[in-house]
Amino acid sequence: MTQVIVLNGGSSSGKSGIVRCLQAVLPDPWLAVGVDVLIEAMPAAMRASDDGIEFAADGGVSVGPEFRALQFAWMAGVAAMVRAGARVIIDDVFLGGAHSQRDWLDALDGLDVLWVGVRCEREVAVSRELARGDRIGGMAESQAELVHQGVRYDLEVDTTRTEALACARTIAARIAELR
Amino acid sequence: MTQVIVLNGGSSSGKSGIVRCLQAVLPDPWLAVGVDVLIEAMPAAMRASDDGIEFAADGGVSVGPEFRALQFAWMAGVAAMVRAGARVIIDDVFLGGAHSQRDWLDALDGLDVLWVGVRCEREVAVSRELARGDRIGGMAESQAELVHQGVRYDLEVDTTRTEALACARTIAARIAELR
């Protein structure tokens, strides 16, 4: 029985919409804890520093050693929530591709995880980034393919021409089969 | 030369995304003043009262006499901004259909307006409302066709299968032709 759903996709690929729809269509209550929650939890000063996370003007994102340390503790914490009985949806941006997946595989060791790739054609993601009016542009562009490199999925969805709700239903159907 | 763009569509039809894209693709700076700005400007108490605006649990929206009075003053103000030289994009939800358009026609008298209908298939708008995680559900459902009744447009766009940016480009192309 699936305990964790990990959604990986680039910025503006539509992960958040899928998460909200999943929470609405799945029969049980699932907690949604994405990388955005971690970033919000960090000190403001770490959101723009070499030690923390840096969002370059061109959409590039880099993380420093202190960010990494907090991130590992966070991952251990999320895994502990699952071991304590919560069902959890994690949405993340695997900036390190297969390496990022490896980190989660270690943290979630022994748990029943469904790995979902969230694809979106680069051009469409870029146009959605513009429509959202994000402060920092360029992330959709630079992350579109990068985050999927070497990552293995149980299931992939593509939001280019499919609504978030339909993607969520596809994922929920898979969860139901695995019961 | 177009001075005002009025976008009319139901909740979750995708107006806001089109507005942000329009501001990005149009060669001159345009101010975006939608009905959301008016609602935000009102006292909190009017957002849930018989005199103000009421959002029912089923997604129905009704407005009272004091809301109407402030709305008329607001419309006069927006028209004055245009007469003072600003280009303005108005996004609205014509709860009264043709009557709402009549009110704007009166306020914008003598100005060069492009009327744009923003359509979205009901089912898709409902699914996007869910993906957005809005507090009040049901508005997409109840407004999808209601707001277009009897309204006349210069141009219609449909976000069901077209991205906001592509819709914005269609509108911007029309603006360019009208120069």
Added chain:
Amino acid sequence: MTQVIVLNGGSSSGKSGIVRCLQAVLPDPWLAVGVDVLIEAMPAAMRASDDGIEFAADGGVSVGPEFRALQFAWMAGVAAMVRAGARVIIDDVFLGGAHSQRDWLDALDGLDVLWVGVRCEREVAVSRELARGDRIGGMAESQAELVHQGVRYDLEVDTTRTEALACARTIAARIAELR
């Protein structure tokens, strides 16, 4: 009878809280349209450009010619809302001191305006800016006294040791006297 309340004060001086309290305690409905609403209405690109408004890393704010043009149109529009019957609360940051007030005096010509200065000790404003977690620090510091230079008020309030609600009640009492 007062038709317009203009609140002027530096960033983090507590204007927004006073506005919300004023809307709650004043017997009639008042629209709140501050400079933040104008900035939100502008294209995202103008929020970081020489032509628009620039927020420097040290908290300095400068505006370009296109921002000024839209701002004047906006001011004319707000005045028109009042002439059309709305009572309006404007909260602004007079970066140009007395010159900024002169611009509003021109726009609001013939209307009954209450000019309110919102003071806050520099050190306290700076600490509140930190507590709010604003992205851009330094604005409280640089604007604390600058915005009041040469400005004439009907009434001044100081949020250093007085809650927003008490300040709002002082203003509302003056409005009542002027009826």
Added chain:
Amino acid sequence: MTQVIVLNGGSSSGKSGIVRCLQAVLPDPWLAVGVDVLIEAMPAAMRASDDGIEFAADGGVSVGPEFRALQFAWMAGVAAMVRAGARVIIDDVFLGGAHSQRDWLDALDGLDVLWVGVRCEREVAVSRELARGDRIGGMAESQAELVHQGVRYDLEVDTTRTEALACARTIAARIAELR
């Protein structure tokens, strides 16, 4: 050496401001995970249901069995983050007073915790709630004393007449002493 800071106080008592200031003044990076983060992580449907969390019109808050289950898993997860090396600031509203503290004592067993009470005079908290423009009023009123019943603290701060930054400095000084 302190690993966890728990701040407990009623709604609008000023906890969030203290948390942001603590993150700015403490020499190391601390993660901030409050009860608001948990509520945001839950399905939207649980924010208004008997099973989840219910915000009554009068400011009362009640939680159901499913909320409690997710909350316990969440607490276990936060404790695991600390055991994995993160320093964590928890801000909470102990609706159950001493019972809520007991739950955290169990979860944080063996960790070095600083318990901080955040007080604010009822009348001042109520006025700040109004100034914030929260959708649901009455929480400040009903929680002001309730949340402190039977709770034991290492330190208490009072935001009635002390700024968030000064409160944060008091807490940080205690942390420094305990090194």
